[in-house]
Amino acid sequence: MPSTTRPLIDARDVHGGYGGMNILNGINMTLEADEVGVIVGPNGAGKSTMLKAVFGLLHVNQGEILLNGQPIQNLPPNQLVQRGMGFVPQEKNVFPSLSVQENLEMGAFLKPQNVKRMLAQIYEFFPPLYEKRRQPAGELSGGQRQMVAMGRALMAEPSLLLLDEPTAGLSPLYMNEIFDRVKQINAAGVGILMVEQNAKQALAIADKGFVLAAGQNRFTDTGAALLADPDVAKSFLGG
């Protein structure tokens, strides 16, 4: 049945890179609202680069990216935040000298009237953050920092959350916790597009999986189908 609503994100033939050198060579990606999309692939495939292109941190030379049907390629990040996008970078994802609460407040910079209500929601969602709310975020453990980073992005009530390797460097315990949280955020109606190294676990929660290689789509299917595909398993999931 053809869908009448526009996809949340629709990237068509995206080419882009740094300083004239293209890293992305024609990537296509479609994600409906309420879906979890997972980008996997070998190192250097352009996974994080694609995420940055969606968030306006990388120049798109060719192709287009539509958010709810509106072209957004090459818009500055602060405008994308205004249009309902949240981004959690892989590294340097907190303000280290600001307290946990101040970090969260910065996430709602464009919606100051929301701060109180959203803070209460985030603290309910990530209880450890409430206890540490006055502590500088730089003093937290990796897993707690990831919570601060996700909390900060959620403060603006995004309709699409971009996560760049949210479980990188975390212990298995925290890793499961983060995957659980991602599922919960999605269940609350937020579309998720994430890059993950832990491909099997990530694809298990994915509505859509995008396997990239050399800046192009290699396989695109539902997460379950990709996990079951022997070709994908052999070349990208370590057998």
Added chain:
Amino acid sequence: MNELVFFINNVVISGSVSGSIYAIGAIGVTLIFSIMRFAHFAHADMMTFGAFMVLLLTTAFPAAGASLGVPTAVLMLPLAMLLTASLAVGIDKIFYKPLRAHGVKPIVLVIGSLGVTLILQGLIRLFSGTGGQSLYVDDRKEIFRLALPFEGARAPIVVTEPQIYLFVITIVAVVALHLFLNRSRLGKAMRAMSDNPELAQASGINTNTIVAVTWMIAGALAAIAGTLLSLDVTFKPDLSFFLLLPIFAAAIVGGVGHPYGAIAGGFVVGFAETLAVFNWNVLLRPFSDSLPAWLELPSNLAFVGTEYKIVVPFFILVAILVWRPTGLFKGKVI
């Protein structure tokens, strides 16, 4: 007792005066560094500009302060702060912003700021002349002599009116800045941008706004420092320029990018200067009887002569860079 009064007048008061001025200057330098990551050498001339605006306004309306009972120059200070803040934003738009848009290295901005220094100093000289002029145009500089209620205390503690304004305005400025940085949405965003500019942008913080706010605060503080310095002595077009070194020393001693460090650094440098040129003979003389006879106190026991005062911040700067390059408050390394 008279020796103690001498010490208070020459070290405590005069150290607090230079310390306050260095601190206010250094806060501006450190804020600019933490947001734009370059050493702004034209800062001292923004101070001079602020004082010059006060001079112009005071000359235009010399009697304005009399009805309110404050020196006209102090009354004109808020207006001069506004003008200097606008100048700072304007300078950024014309000179630094195009450079940043090209993505130049910080050193290019530093050299650019040296150019701005020459322009500003030349322009101010062109209109003000090279001589000194008092900011007390129509009113008189009050001098307060506080006699101590002790027997044998003949000399009073001497504080001048501009010094009292300096202390009060410094405290007000520091408290206001503290509240701004920790309580207001823009102030927190400023600290956020200093911490992690990319993430600030990804949070939807408009970095251009933060840059403009930083220049406004730095400009307003520069006007305060320049004006209060010129009130304490007299206005000269190169007066503040000679404070550039101690101000940068203060910012680095405190830890670059750390506003509270800049305050501490300002007072460390200010007091080090006054303590180094203080004649310790005055304090030791009363005890000369109890000293061994072969030890004769030289009449001048200062560490350095007053004419070499400028080497003190140099010395502190070198010492800090060798032993603790991040400064007292763990700032960034320039």
